[in-house]
Amino acid sequence: MGASQSKRTFVPDVPVAFSQDLIESLEDTPETDFSRVQDKALKLEQSVAAELESLSGQAKELVLSAWNDADSAPVKGEIVSPAVLKDITTLKDAISSHKAAAEAKAETGKTFNEHREKLIKCLQTNDRRPLVCLAEFNEFKDKLESTLA
Known part of the structure; x- marks a missing residue:
C-alpha cells in the first residue's frame, strides 16, 4: 500500500495548450513546495553570509584606519585646533x-x-x-x- 507512489496529474479546468512532454516532466519532477522553500532559505542564508563577510571586511578596514589615524595624531604640545587651544588657555587662566x-x-x-x-x-x-x-x-x-x- 504505502510502497506504491501516487502520480500527480494536472487536470486543467480550461483548455491549455501545453505539450505532453512538458506535462510529463512537471509530473516526474521530485521538487515540492517544501524543497523550493528550502532552496530559497539556502540562497537567502548565502547572500546574508556574503553581505556579513563584506561588512566585516569594511569594519576591519575602518578600525585599522582609525587606529592608524590615532597613531598619527599630534603628540603632547602639538595642538591643531584653535578652539582646543582657546579652551586650554581659558582653563589655564581660570x-x-x-x-x-x-x-x-x-x-x-x-x-x-x-x-x-x-x-x-x-x-x-x-x-x-x-x-x-x-x-x-x-x-x-x-x-x-x-x-x-
Whole structure:
C-alpha cells in the first residue's frame, strides 16, 4: 500500500495548450513546495553570509584606519585646533586666578591667625587686666573685618 507512489496529474479546468512532454516532466519532477522553500532559505542564508563577510571586511578596514589615524595624531604640545587651544588657555587662566585667590586667602588667613595669636597671648599674659590688650584687639578686629569684606 504505502510502497506504491501516487502520480500527480494536472487536470486543467480550461483548455491549455501545453505539450505532453512538458506535462510529463512537471509530473516526474521530485521538487515540492517544501524543497523550493528550502532552496530559497539556502540562497537567502548565502547572500546574508556574503553581505556579513563584506561588512566585516569594511569594519576591519575602518578600525585599522582609525587606529592608524590615532597613531598619527599630534603628540603632547602639538595642538591643531584653535578652539582646543582657546579652551586650554581659558582653563589655564581660570586655574591661575583660582590659585592666586587661594594664595591670597591663605595669606590673609595667616595674618589673621597671627593677630589672633597675639591677642590670645596678650590676654593670657594680662588675664587680670584685659584693657592692656586693646591695641591687639583692635588689630584683630580690623583684620577680621577686612577678611570678611
